[in-house]
Amino acid sequence: GQNIDQPTEMTATEGAIVQINCTYQTSGFNGLFWYQQHAGEAPTFLSYNVLDGLEEKGRFSSFLSRSKGYSYLLLKELQMKDSASYLCAVLDSNYQLIWGAGTKLIIKP
Amino acid sequence: TAGITQAPTSQILAAGRSMTLRCTQDMRHNAMYWYRQDLGLGLRLIHYSNTAGTTGKGEVPDGYSVSRANTDDFPLTLASAVPSQTSVYFCASVSGGENNEQFFGPGTRLTVL
Numbered sequence: 001g002q003n004i005d006q007p008t009e010m011t012a013t014e015g016a017i018v019q020i021n022c023t024y025q026t027s028g029f030n031g032l033f034w035y036q037q038h039a040g041e042a043p044t045f046l047s048y049n050v051l052d053g054l055e056e057k058g059r060f061s062s063f064l065s066r067s068k069g070y071s072y073l074l075l076k077e078l079q080m081k082d083s084a085s086y087l088c089a090v091l092d093s094n095y096q097l098i099w100g101a102g103t104k105l106i107i108k109p
Numbered sequence: 110t111a112g113i114t115q116a117p118t119s120q121i122l123a124a125g126r127s128m129t130l131r132c133t134q135d136m137r138h139n140a141m142y143w144y145r146q147d148l149g150l151g152l153r154l155i156h157y158s159n160t161a162g163t164t165g166k167g168e169v170p171d172g173y174s175v176s177r178a179n180t181d182d183f184p185l186t187l188a189s190a191v192p193s194q195t196s197v198y199f200c201a202s203v204s205g206g207e208n209n210e211q212f213f214g215p216g217t218r219l220t221v222l
Contacts (some may be wrong), residue, residue: 004151031209042153042199042213088152091209095166099144099151 002026004100006088006095012078013104020073020086020103028093029064032061035087037102043087075105083107111135113214115200121220122190130185130217132200140203141183142211143175144169145196152199158183190221 003025012018024032031050035043049055049064049071060072073086085102092098113134122128132140139160144152154167158177172194174186187194200214 033209033211042215044210044213045210046144048208048210089152095209095213096154096157097142097152099153101149101151 002090002092002098004090005024005033006086006103007022009104009106010098011108014080014107016078016109017074017076018049018078018105020075020088020105022071022073022088022100024069024071024088024090024098024100025091026092026098029066030093031089031093032062032064032071033089033091033097034060034071034088035089037085039084046086058097064083078107078108080109111200113212114198115198115214115217117217117219118215119218121222122187123189124221125189128187128190128219129199130200130219132183132185132189132203132214134179134183134200134212134214136202136204136212138202138204138207138212140205141177141181141186142201142203143173143183143185144201145194146199146216147168147196155185155198190219192221193207195219195221 005108006022034046037043047062059076087102088100089097116131142157143155154173158164198217201211
């Protein structure tokens, strides 16, 4: 079967750095996405990795290792507004997105 | 630009009743999707449409039907609602660009009693 694993919840301090991990087992791979979802709102796109390595976009970076079936999202200089759920999703061989359950990130002052 | 709109925002529905959730996009995206999101579970695909006139079943299609008469609209119908269909429903479309980004509507919160 297809599976996306990520921690259910993480807590971090304002101004700090946090890394959210995602491991996947899917039928085929056509890219990995990270989305941010604030409570009661729709998911919004953060990043897309299809090749191994690190993609940096401002305070957010995303890393992919296809051989290990592993990705992480790195958030730097955390702000209170970063409190949200972070969803990992993989585009499988049929170009359908398989979603993880999401990691709820709690930022404390 | 409105992007993707969904209606209604929320609804309470009696079990056994039918209902259509509306989704409209103005971005001329070919592919559209319907997901449901439940606590503790990832987004689960109900139905999808790769282009106007075609539809396909996702992971959890039972109890739902869709149509795609044109590019902009992708309604989701519950023929006879059951309490297990209580969920938040998101419609999404794909840009088709190099990153395959999905754009989401604001969601419909449905409660079936």
